[in-house]
Amino acid sequence: MSIALFRIDDRLIHGQVVVGWGQPLHVGFIVLVDDAVRASPWEQDLYRMGVPSDVEVVFASTEEALERLPEWEKDPRVGILLAGDIGTLVALSANSHQVKRINLGGIHHRPGRSQRLRYVYLSDAEVEELRRLAARGVEITAQDVPTARAVPLQEFA
Numbered sequence: 001m002s003i004a005l006f007r008i009d010d011r012l013i014h015g016q017v018v019v020g021w022g023q024p025l026h027v028g029f030i031v032l033v034d035d036a037v038r039a040s041p042w043e044q045d046l047y048r049m050g051v052p053s054d055v056e057v058v059f060a061s062t063e064e065a066l067e068r069l070p071e072w073e074k075d076p077r078v079g080i081l082l083a084g085d086i087g088t089l090v091a092l093s094a095n096s097h098q099v100k101r102i103n104l105g106g107i108h109h110r111p112g113r114s115q116r117l118r119y120v121y122l123s124d125a126e127v128e129e130l131r132r133l134a135a136r137g138v139e140i141t142a143q144d145v146p147t148a149r150a151v152p153l154q155e156f157a
Contacts, residue, residue, distance in 0.1 A: 002073040003031070003098070005080045009105030012037070012084050013047040013057070016105070020145045021080060022055065028077025029056040033065040033092070034084050062091050073098045086126050093138055102133065103150075104142040116156040119144045127157045 004025050009017060012032055022030070030051060037043045038061040048057050056077075060068060065081070069092060072079055083089050086107075093099035106119050113121035120142050122130070134140050134153050141150035 101139040
């Protein structure tokens with residue numbers, strides 16, 4: 001089945017991802033792409049605690065993810081790939097034809113960002129990055145949970 005969901009969510013692994021998305025998709029693995037978490041065994045332990053034991057959790061740097069994406073795409077299990085920021089998915093999609101759709105989950109307020117949806121805050125530079133991805137044919141939607149409507153990029157950016 002491969003990766004069913006490429007998601008940007010600055011909370012990374014949490015209940016909404018594991019229960020809200022993981023259970024309906026019947027995921028067998030979650031890939032968390034974050035350079036800092038990849039370098040921190042104690043953070044990895046914390047994130048692993050929130051995932052059922054039958055779901056494999058893979059921690060990868062952006063560089064590792066670029067190398068391993070074809071392998072994950074061929075995995076017979078269903079997977080979710082999570083990143084905490086737009087730049088990570090920009091890097092992955094720039095070097096891969098497999099990233100065709102990106103889901104924006106929780107992207108929270110920071111200085112320089114403005115509210116675009118209840119759960120999505122973006123800076124003008126982030127909006128431009130997303131628009132460039134969309135211009136290359138990547139479908140970008142915001143959807144916090146699977147039962148909510150997927151909001152196309154054009155409606156909030």
